[in-house]
Amino acid sequence: MSIHLTGKGPQTIAIHAGESPEKQNQASAPNICMSSTFVVDAPISFSAKNIEADTPMIYTRWGNPTIGQLEAKLAALENAESCVAFGSGMAAASAILLSLLSQGDHVVMSNTNYPGTAEVARDTLPRFGIEATTVDTSVLDDVRAAVQPNTRMIWTETPSNPLLRIADIAGLAELAHQNGAILVVDATFATPVATTPLDLGADLVMHSLTKYIGGHGDALGGSVAGRRELTAPLRGEGLIHYGGIISPFNAWLIMRGMATLPLRMRAHQENALKVAEYLETHPRVVRVLYPGLPTHPQHELARRQMKNFSGMISFVTEQPHADAARMMKELEVIHYAVSLGHHRSLIYLMETRDLIGSSYRLDGDELRKYEDIAGEGLFRLSVGLEDADDLIADLGRVLG
Numbered sequence: 001m002s003i004h005l006t007g008k009g010p011q012t013i014a015i016h017a018g019e020s021p022e023k024q025n026q027a028s029a030p031n032i033c034m035s036s037t038f039v040v041d042a043p044i045s046f047s048a049k050n051i052e053a054d055t056p057m058i059y060t061r062w063g064n065p066t067i068g069q070l071e072a073k074l075a076a077l078e079n080a081e082s083c084v085a086f087g088s089g090m091a092a093a094s095a096i097l098l099s100l101l102s103q104g105d106h107v108v109m110s111n112t113n114y115p116g117t118a119e120v121a122r123d124t125l126p127r128f129g130i131e132a133t134t135v136d137t138s139v140l141d142d143v144r145a146a147v148q149p150n151t152r153m154i155w156t157e158t159p160s161n162p163l164l165r166i167a168d169i170a171g172l173a174e175l176a177h178q179n180g181a182i183l184v185v186d187a188t189f190a191t192p193v194a195t196t197p198l199d200l201g202a203d204l205v206m207h208s209l210t211k212y213i214g215g216h217g218d219a220l221g222g223s224v225a226g227r228r229e230l231t232a233p234l235r236g237e238g239l240i241h242y243g244g245i246i247s248p249f250n251a252w253l254i255m256r257g258m259a260t261l262p263l264r265m266r267a268h269q270e271n272a273l274k275v276a277e278y279l280e281t282h283p284r285v286v287r288v289l290y291p292g293l294p295t296h297p298q299h300e301l302a303r304r305q306m307k308n309f310s311g312m313i314s315f316v317t318e319q320p321h322a323d324a325a326r327m328m329k330e331l332e333v334i335h336y337a338v339s340l341g342h343h344r345s346l347i348y349l350m351e352t353r354d355l356i357g358s359s360y361r362l363d364g365d366e367l368r369k370y371e372d373i374a375g376e377g378l379f380r381l382s383v384g385l386e387d388a389d390d391l392i393a394d395l396g397r398v399l400g
């Protein structure tokens with residue numbers, strides 16, 4: 001018997017959605033279907049244009065039973081009509097931008113966000129005649145001022161990399177819809193445990209599944225959820241034409257990680273709050289940014305919009321480069337490495353000059369605003385699931 005999800009809580013949904021016992025052998029856990037092709041008993045069109053929700057399996061780049069289970073689980077957690085999984089978060093992001101925008105269109109995007117997305121907006125889109133304006137999307141008036149008659153999309157990341165700015169999703173959705181545009185939210189840092197952007201009016205929500213949703217640092221993946229009318233072109237172009245399909249093995253690993261997502265997010269938040277409070281009292285720490293702290297400039301919005309403050313902390317020290325050098329050599333528990341959302345704690349210095357030069361290209365007031373917060377660079381700490389006391393001791397030793 002398969003489970004009815006209506007009225008079930010998020011933990012039950014995270015565990016059971018998309019899965020049901022194998023029909024052939026009654027296996028309780030899902031089997032992995034690695035097959036690249038499927039035997040058909042009637043002619044099926046090869047064209048991406050002819051794919052319907054009930055088209056039988058034909059070839060894994062079109063869709064696959066294991067990937068389909070992952071997509072169903074994600075759709076259930078996001079309250080979405082449909083979901084498409086990708087081979088990475090960047091495959092998901094580029095599929096959205098390249099499948100839903102055309103020559104002559106305009107997109108308004110966060111001016112500080114995931115560097116890959118920032119560079120696609122600044123370098124790739126203009127080559128195809130698509131214009132991008134970047135603003136601080138946590139300031140609604142700045143977004144309103146950037147909207148043009150040809151604006152088709154507003155793109156925000158909340159909380160944003162690396163400043164942990166919070167964008168008002170409902171406010172941005174209203175603004176987008178008044179102007180005939182769609183709102184896309186990269187909610188990787190929040191996860192569906194903290195926010196379900198579609199419920200707040202967003203049109204699409206994307207994730208790097210590589211981060212919290214997979215949760216264990218061993219599989220790359222991405223996803224986009226929303227109305228079928230918007231996700232269908234992403235399957236047709238992003239998967240079938242551009243080829244951004246996820247391996248069924250990675251889909252299976254991520255699905256296994258997702259079963260514990262609500263439990264893990266609670267533990268990430270609990271640990272992050274302890275570490276953030278410790279860092280705030282440390283004499284060599286200049287500034288701590290964590291949406292769960294009352295000192296976060298948008299703590300009130302975070303409280304209204306987020307059911308969980310996640311495990312991402314950014315902090316600034318007096319001597320970031322010297323501290324980074326010590327961390328690389330002397331951290332015992334925390335790994336000095338990029339990425340985030342894993343059970344292992346990860347820390348990395350996000351150097352201002354590097355980010356501004358390569359990805360964000362801010363100048364004038366925008367640059368000053370960034371430097372006022374980040375100085376020469378800020379440490380992005382993804383607080384994992386180890387014991388908080390061990391993380392605090394590790395940081396205490398290197399910060400002196």
Ligand SMILES: *Cc1c(COP(=O)(O)O)cnc(C)c1O
Nearest residue numbers: 088089090114188208210220221
């Ligand atoms: C990591 C990340 C991405 C890119 O995801 P990959 O899986 O590494 O391709 C996009 N957005 C955010 C916010 C991320 O943290």
